[in-house]
Amino acid sequence: DVKVTQSSRYLVKRTGEKVFLECVQDMDHENMFWYRQDPGLGLRLIYFSYDVKMKEKGDIPEGYSVSREKKERFSLILESASTNQTSMYLCASIPRGLNEKLFFGSGTQLSVL
Amino acid sequence: EDQVTQSPEALRLQEGESSSLNCSYTVSGLRGLFWYRQDPGKGPEFLFTLYSAGEEKEKERLKATLTKKESFLHITAPKPEDSATYLCAVRRWDGSEKLVFGKGTKLTVNP
Numbered sequence: 001d002v003k004v005t006q007s008s009r010y011l012v013k014r015t016g017e018k019v020f021l022e023c024v025q026d027m028d029h030e031n032m033f034w035y036r037q038d039p040g041l042g043l044r045l046i047y048f049s050y051d052v053k054m055k056e057k058g059d060i061p062e063g064y065s066v067s068r069e070k071k072e073r074f075s076l077i078l079e080s081a082s083t084n085q086t087s088m089y090l091c092a093s094i095p096r097g098l099n100e101k102l103f104f105g106s107g108t109q110l111s112v113l
Numbered sequence: 114e115d116q117v118t119q120s121p122e123a124l125r126l127q128e129g130e131s132s133s134l135n136c137s138y139t140v141s142g143l144r145g146l147f148w149y150r151q152d153p154g155k156g157p158e159f160l161f162t163l164y165s166a167g168e169e170k171e172k173e174r175l176k177a178t179l180t181k182k183e184s185f186l187h188i189t190a191p192k193p194e195d196s197a198t199y200l201c202a203v204r205r206w207d208g209s210e211k212l213v214f215g216k217g218t219k220l221t222v223n224p
Contacts, residue, residue: 041216042200042215043200043202048211056209058211094210097210098210099162099164100145100162101159104157
């Protein structure tokens with residue numbers, strides 16, 4: 001079965017810190033995604049990547065950047081964390097061209113104090 | 114702009130009381146509609162994919178249906194373990210595999 005692993009389950013950071021959220025998938029998927037989930041707002045797409053070193057902005061990219069140096073790893077970077085970035089972050093992956101489900105990780109609950 | 118609207122936002126049922134969750138969508142060319150279940154503090158768990166109007170899929174007490182404008186998730190004789198947030202998402206024909214999600218319906222089934 002496909003495994004999407006997010007490096008941290010819970011993370012607490014201070015305002016202004018640089019934060020890295022890591023996601024690794026073990027099935028050679030071309031596409032990887034970062035969503036954030038907030039009560040009352042649902043899942044919103046931050047960034048996605050359709051291949052190594054390729055990225056596209058999602059619906060809410062402001063305040064975030066991403067890195068995809070290897071196919072299996074997709075990193076979400078908060079250059080200077082702010083309290084409004086406190087959220088649940090979810091990583092997902094899927095092979096290119098496959099009109100099937102996204103495989104999700106278990107999420108990282110980030111608190112910025 | 115693609116829109117996915119789920120209703121109701123929250124639903125409380127008694128064990129055994131059947132009901133339906135609604136997902137209405139506006140998308141330019143539906144490639145697939147997806148239902149997920151999410152338990153608190155966890156990632157979404159896949160339930161169903163529907164590709165064309167008239168399609169139906171079933172799994173245990175759940176049945177998903179699709180029309181040209183909306184999808185329903187029917188829950189028959191629910192049990193407390195069916196309590197979760199149910200998410201609907203759509204994928205369109207834009208060359209990417211990204212999903213656009215609704216805000217979810219939080220279902221609580223009381224014993």
